[in-house]
Amino acid sequence: MGPLTEEEVLACVEAAGRAPSIYNTQPWLFLPEGDRIEVHADPSRRLPAVDPQARALHISLGAAVLNLCFAVAATGRRPSLELLPSPRDGRHVATVTADGPYTMDDGERELYEAIRERRTSRRPFLDTPIPPEAKRRLEEAALLQGGKLEFVEAPERELLLSLARTADERKWDDAAYRAELRNWTTDDPYREDGVPVEAAPWSGDDTVPVRDFMPDLERPEPSGPEFEAEPVIAVLSIIGGDAPADWLRAGQALERVLLEATRRGLATGLFTQPLEQSDLRAILADPTGRTHVQAILRFGYEAEPTPLTTRRPAAEVIAREKPLPLRPTRLG
Template structure:
């Protein structure tokens, strides 16, 4: 269980806050929300916090499954303890198929890549696998048409204007992009996207930084954009969305694609509503996703720090 929880620390999260804690006792791992790492301005409802925890939950499930341990997850098991998001136990043992081994390897290889993608289309067969991965976790992945991409671009632009105009957002952004070297979390400025024209703007994590790399020509012309949605819009649905996002990201990484989740268009209610129009009101948008071929597969994306070892894990006795 401890090894699975350690693997889950590789999960992406809103502003790389890693807002979860694991409590392991006997044969049970409890996944708990850490509201000390909640973003009050960006995420007042804790939607993105719980979605991030769902990504960590799926990472842990994959880490267990890949070693032959069949995990049994109970989600939101205690209505009187809403911060207890899930419990995880090993139900049985069975040889792991090769596909699970590939996803397990992808946990270490996956990084959010905000750099421009290659001028090369994403294979449709791979996109079909991404849709299937989301569906298997109880969510839907809506791949946008070119005309819908323009609407997503307008939504991302509007979300950026709205958030940057909020002093509380700017304070929160500065806090999480200027973390100490030993904190193990946050979004270092070197991971920020280069500026330049794109069909869909990427969140600017360094709006006031000088001497930024600039791409003068249009990029991401062959990037694909998708919206992950769920039937509900409550903590259970947010957790499901996180597990589905993890499945999509790991599948994409295993297929040598680059990805970057886009939560800014969800954080602003007006643009979130616009995304629901794009999906034909068939569900509630949980996060948008940018997908493409890496421009240079020999140069990994800049990485954000992670808590190491058992920093987010406690072990206790069940009788304590």
């Protein structure tokens, strides 16, 4: 159907760039070429202290890839996706080609529109229950991308929350972790990446251990419970292995679940701390080895929506020439 127009490329790159990413690092570069857009990792945006294997980096890239596919479909062309197309270049994580004509169905269009509305909330949610039908739709969204989303009840929920608390406490003593947090948390209203301080409140109530993004502030005395009494927590696993291609698929599944939640008026939060430490990950491992946990999510309703976070402009994330290849092992 011919090359994507400049306007279509911009719309695609903007939608891809709205994806969630660890610490809002936006670790991506896009290379448009005719009817294709290549997605490359930006290794200068890696987080060696919190993400030494580059797992979260790949999950973030996978989320951007899903958005890109929806955005290509919104131009009226079928997105055809190839993950890790070059075995020698671990940095080139995907190519999305705009193939023959395609018409999105209503559900797909609503997910595409939810890209601009999705955001991460770290606030207390209301105690309003989530209808079982909505939970089923979230599970289906994960399955469509090769993922398995499982809502957990007590006592497994308590185990997850306590693992997150343990992970946080340990990391708090790690100077490199705190330095990285400091670099990526910002009160500069003009900054276009990083987590803005208003998006990361920390109340002192760790009944729901959202990540503390304030390494320099004295922690307030623990307050009374502010978070919902029975947080709705789900674990997202990927059926398959535990390597970059699986992490990219995890990112796609994660983003599809988040978009499905958004279009249903649900707020979403993530806490991946227990997955960043191998001994804590091992506690959550599937003994059959058939699935691998890649994200822990929290869902609920908010009294008012958390503000959206900023993104770098398209001109900054569009590469003019092919980024230098990187051996796959060099990202982790």
